[in-house]
Amino acid sequence: MALPGVHTDRGELRVHESLEELSTDLVDYIVELSEASVKERGVFAIALSGGSLIGLIGKLCEAPYIKTVDWAKWYIFWVDERVVAKNHADSNYKLAKDGLLSKVPIVPSHVHSINDSLSAEEAADEYGFVIRQLVKTRMVSVSDISDCPKFDLILLGMGSDGHVASLFPDHSVLEEKEEWITFITDSPKPPPERITFTLPVINSASNVALVVTGESKAEAVHLAIDDVGADCPSLPSRMVQPTKGKLVWFLDKPAASKLKRLEFSE
Numbered sequence: 001m002a003l004p005g006v007h008t009d010r011g012e013l014r015v016h017e018s019l020e021e022l023s024t025d026l027v028d029y030i031v032e033l034s035e036a037s038v039k040e041r042g043v044f045a046i047a048l049s050g051g052s053l054i055g056l057i058g059k060l061c062e063a064p065y066i067k068t069v070d071w072a073k074w075y076i077f078w079v080d081e082r083v084v085a086k087n088h089a090d091s092n093y094k095l096a097k098d099g100l101l102s103k104v105p106i107v108p109s110h111v112h113s114i115n116d117s118l119s120a121e122e123a124a125d126e127y128g129f130v131i132r133q134l135v136k137t138r139m140v141s142v143s144d145i146s147d148c149p150k151f152d153l154i155l156l157g158m159g160s161d162g163h164v165a166s167l168f169p170d171h172s173v174l175e176e177k178e179e180w181i182t183f184i185t186d187s188p189k190p191p192p193e194r195i196t197f198t199l200p201v202i203n204s205a206s207n208v209a210l211v212v213t214g215e216s217k218a219e220a221v222h223l224a225i226d227d228v229g230a231d232c233p234s235l236p237s238r239m240v241q242p243t244k245g246k247l248v249w250f251l252d253k254p255a256a257s258k259l260k261r262l263e264f265s266e
């Protein structure tokens with residue numbers, strides 16, 4: 001049984017007993033948001049991360065979701081991508097294609113991946129341009145407090161160092177305020193060249209889900225969520241603070257094991 005969602009100033013915390021249970025809750029949450037968005041706007045613009053997240057949303061390819069989801073209305077984006085060929089084992093596009101997109105009836109022209117034939121800088125510019133066009137036609141909504149795109153849902157994973165997307169601790173990319181999409185050439189986690197949504201774009205989304213599992217991430221989860229006072233580090237995951245949108249954390253018990261906030265609620 002999941003612990004009931006706990007509402008905090010760092011978003012809603014949903015802690016699950018097992019990965020199976022987490023995965024079902026996450027997929028149900030995605031489907032609920034997609035139904036609400038299709039009802040309200042006629043489309044659902046979702047941005048995916050790479051890593052362990054994709055395995056956790058694999059149930060979308062199964063019954064009942066494969067038949068009940070309005071796949072024709074989905075528009076797919078990537079929060080971050082590694083600068084490698086699309087068929088490379090490190091490609092976030094390949095991961096999502098193999099684990100999800102090739103198994104559901106998504107419209108191919110609605111899949112907006114990063115151009116793998118360009119340099120990191122060129123690909124970031126081009127991806128920003130593509131998203132700008134889709135904002136103009138409102139396939140992607142726009143924030144009413146900044147000119148940023150407002151994705152219906154951004155799905156993030158988190159590394160044990162607290163990175164989200166390809167925004168790494170102490171990296172100058174965390175300061176980027178102007179660009180929607182940027183690039184790095186010195187990622188501490190290989191491969192070094194990456195393209196990433198910036199914090200203003202992530203924090204403009206209507207909904208952000210941070211999906212974190214495993215004990216190796218427990219310390220970073222504690223630093224990202226608990227009140228750590230003056231020692232509060234500028235962890236990228238702690239800097240995920242949607243301005244008007246909703247933040248939900250999907251955690252398993254090992255990832256949540258160092259959370260002070262939950263000690264009283266168990």
Ligand SMILES: O=C1O[C@H](COP(=O)(O)O)[C@@H](O)[C@H](O)[C@H]1O
Nearest residue numbers: 049050051052053157158159165
């Ligand atoms: O390098 C990356 O890592 C993060 C976290 O991955 P995980 O396997 O530890 O969940 C991922 O969210 C990001 O998209 C990816 O490029």
